[in-house]
Amino acid sequence: MKAYWFDNLPGDQREAHDSGREVSSEYLNKLGIMYFNYPNVEDVNSLAAKRKYKNRDEITISPTTMGDVYEDKVKMFFNEHLHEDEEIRYILDGGGFFDVRSDGDEWVRIKLEKYDLMIMPAGIYHRFTTDTQNYTKAMRLFKEDPKWTPLNRGAETDNNEYREAYLKMRDGSA
Ligand code: KMT
Ligand code: NI
Incomplete structure (x- = not known):
């Protein structure tokens, strides 16, 4: 796991896009993000139990498993x-990038590798x-029930109650 400011340069989204400026775990915590490296799945199970998670699934994102729809x-x-x-994301194999918005609406890129686990807040x-x-x-x-339906950013999600609750948490206003 490594976090840094996205470079915003054109090019394939799958490249690192590392600006060379690192982002600290303290800053990620301020955004409401926590991460761990858990080689032992038992640690994942106890974290999930402690936070009262009820459901999980596994997904393999690759051309081999997804065929023609992979690129889409x-x-x-x-x-x-x-x-x-x-939601919790736990990398079982391979890797990937989660980009999250900073409080200044810039992209922070979080590189996840095998056994990295990230907790992402609602909103x-x-x-x-x-x-x-x-x-x-x-x-x-x-x-709860898997509701991984992404709500794409727009005027509606800006007014979403979970978005508003998230901003209150992040910015500490009442
Ligand atoms: C998400 O929340 O955007 C995803 O779950 C992406 C796929 S899981 C590695
Ligand atoms: Ni998502």
Whole structure:
């Protein structure tokens, strides 16, 4: 796991796009993001139990498993969106990038590798891409029924109650 400011340069989204400016874990915590490296799945299970997660699934994002729809899926995951619940992503194999919006609305790129686990708060704008390996095997954990339907950013999501609650948490206003 490594976090840095996205360079905003044109080019394949799967390239590193590393500006060379690192982002600290303290800053990520301020955005409501936590991460761990758990080689032992038992640690994932206890974290999920402690945070009252009820559901999970596994997804393998690769041309081998997805065939022709792979490129479309990769584009879809890269549309900026939010979810209405907190979610955990745990990388079982391969790797990928989650980009999350900073408080100044810039992209922070979070590089996840095998056994990295990230907790993403409800309401944070983000996007995902595979890296140049084109292979991400991940466990997705959901508090309630899986509702991974991405809500793409727009006027409606800006007024979404989960978005507003997230901003209150992040910016500490009442
Ligand atoms: C998300 O929330 O955008 C995703 O779950 C992407 C695929 S999981 C590695
Ligand atoms: Ni998402």
